[in-house]
Amino acid sequence: MKVIWHSDAQVSNSDFSHKLEIEYDFRKRMTRFLMQNPSFDCCEYYECFVFDYFVQEEKILVSQKTPEPYYSKLNSTWHLFDQDFLKKIS
Numbered sequence: 001m002k003v004i005w006h007s008d009a010q011v012s013n014s015d016f017s018h019k020l021e022i023e024y025d026f027r028k029r030m031t032r033f034l035m036q037n038p039s040f041d042c043c044e045y046y047e048c049f050v051f052d053y054f055v056q057e058e059k060i061l062v063s064q065k066t067p068e069p070y071y072s073k074l075n076s077t078w079h080l081f082d083q084d085f086l087k088k089i090s
Helices: 013-036 072-088
Strands: 003-004 051-056 059-062
Touching: 003 013, 013 051, 013 059, 013 072, 059 072
Parallel strands: 003 051
Antiparallel strands: 051 059
16 A cells, blocks of 8 residues: 655644654555455555545545556545544544
8 A cells, every 4th residue: 555645845843743643544444444345355465555645634535546446446435434534533
């Protein structure tokens, strides 16, 4: 699994830990989500899944770099994961 950070500004040291925590929590939850849905079993360690992390907005989306059909499958169920994840980080 790859998470690409996108940021228009430099992240301060004090804010960096928080942003890193969000990514770490996302990785744990996404791994669990993928494991619970066998249709996403595409590659070892889920390395074919790529996500874009928009740091200032604290928003993570499925990257178009994720190969098909996994990109489309994950995008179609993203709202289920995203709602649950956002509740946990709020």
